[in-house]
Amino acid sequence: MTILIVGGSGFLGSELVRQATTAGQPTVTTYATAPGAASPTAWCHLDLRDATSLDATMAEVNPSVVINASSGRADWAITAEGPLQLAIVAAKHGIRMVHVSTDAVFSGIGRVHYDESCLPDPITPYGAAKAAAETGVLAVHPKAVVARTSLIIGHGRSVHERLVHQLAEGTVDGALFTDDIRCPVHVSDLAAALLELALSDAAGIHHVAGTDALSRHELGVLIAKRASQRLPSTHGPASRQRCPRRARRTPRQPDDSAVLAHPTARRPRISTPPRGRTRRRLRLTLATAAAQEQFRTRGERRFRSG
Numbered sequence: 164m165t166i167l168i169v170g171g172s173g174f175l176g177s178e179l180v181r182q183a184t185t186a187g188q189p190t191v192t193t194y195a196t197a198p199g200a201a202s203p204t205a206w207c208h209l210d211l212r213d214a215t216s217l218d219a220t221m222a223e224v225n226p227s228v229v230i231n232a233s234s235g236r237a238d239w240a241i242t243a244e245g246p247l248q249l250a251i252v253a254a255k256h257g258i259r260m261v262h263v264s265t266d267a268v269f270s271g272i273g274r275v276h277y278d279e280s281c282l283p284d285p286i287t288p289y290g291a292a293k294a295a296a297e298t299g300v301l302a303v304h305p306k307a308v309v310a311r312t313s314l315i316i317g318h319g320r321s322v323h324e325r326l327v328h329q330l331a332e333g334t335v336d337g338a339l340f341t342d343d344i345r346c347p348v349h350v351s352d353l354a355a356a357l358l359e360l361a362l363s364d365a366a367g368i369h370h371v372a373g374t375d376a377l378s379r380h381e382l383g384v385l386i387a388k389r390a391s392q393r394l395p396s397t398h399g400p401a402s403r404q405r406c407p408r409r410a411r412r413t414p415r416q417p418d419d420s421a422v423l424a425h426p427t428a429r430r431p432r433i434s435t436p437p438r439g440r441t442r443r444r445l446r447l448t449l450a451t452a453a454a455q456e457q458f459r460t461r462g463e464r465r466f467r468s469g
């Protein structure tokens with residue numbers, strides 16, 4: 164049973180490849196610019212904007228399931244149209260599909276908790292492209308899974324962790340917002356959950372993220388502390404609301420939206436436990452002001468030991 168991982172040279176994709184191959188699954192992995200560090204059964208070049216080569220790749224690899232872990236940020240052709248083309252081809256060949264999406268499809272405006280029944284209301288170009296992809300994928304491939312996640316961290320290699328270290332070292336300038344609330348998820352937990360979804364008969368939208376709701380600034384403080392670093396006071400806390408121009412311009416945070424969170428179903432729908440405040444539930448939560456304090460202390464303990 165071959166798994167095709169689109170975007171396998173990326174951060175999440177590499178972990179998917181690692182876990183799938185460790186589990187003995189034949190894995191074909193795509194890259195757009197250069198193969199990554201992972202060791203799949205085979206690498207192949209694929210640009211989602213090229214529908215013809217997409218069809219040829221799918222026919223040649225003939226996978227049982229394709230996981231789309233590619234990212235084109237706010238590029239509409241890659242992020243919105245690419246997954247749609249992939250879903251059309253997957254449906255044509257009768258191939259299961261798991262498409263990775265984001266909490267940035269929600270605005271966080273006028274609502275705190277989002278479950279899978281909530282309609283997207285993106286406020287950024289990236290969120291809009293991801294929301295369009297979700298709709299397109301499920302329209303042409305109703306048996307596909309759309310897995311929405313949040314900030315992906317882990318092993319110190321995520322873009323978010325690297326940014327915090329750079330801020331602490333003073334090698335870059337930037338802001339960590341206190342009013343951008345997310346549910347960070349460890350890349351290993353997310354990859355395991357996605358593989359579980361890929362190998363199941365699940366369909367439709369699934370929320371898959373960490374159990375703790377943290378602001379970018381809180382997460383940054385935890386990341387810095389774990390590496391025995393301190394964030395200079397000039398790097399936060401900062402309010403996104405108060406400096407919208409800077410927020411929009413910060414190139415290292417392309418996938419931000421405003422304050423948001425997005426809890427999943429009340430009962431776990433998959434068994435892979437995410438790291439966080441509790442390993443028992445697969446939920447996304449946004450702390451209320453009171454709950455934030457609890458998350459802060461418990462999350463800090465967990466993060467340090469995790």
Ligand SMILES: NC(=O)c1ccc[n+]([C@@H]2O[C@H](COP(=O)([O-])OP(=O)(O)OC[C@H]3O[C@@H](n4cnc5c(N)ncnc54)[C@H](OP(=O)(O)O)[C@@H]3O)[C@@H](O)[C@H]2O)c1
Nearest residue numbers: 170172173174175194195196197210211233234265314315
């Ligand atoms: N990172 C986060 O915190 C976060 C949060 C929420 C959701 N997500 C979602 O999670 C997924 C994985 O994110 P990530 O951070 O792991 O991404 P990433 O590290 O930036 O990797 C992106 C991957 O997409 C490939 N790619 C780029 N352009 C492509 C194209 N035109 N056609 C096909 N492949 C292309 C890249 O290939 P090359 O490297 O060879 O160019 C790379 O393998 C994405 O869907 C993203 O939207 C991420």
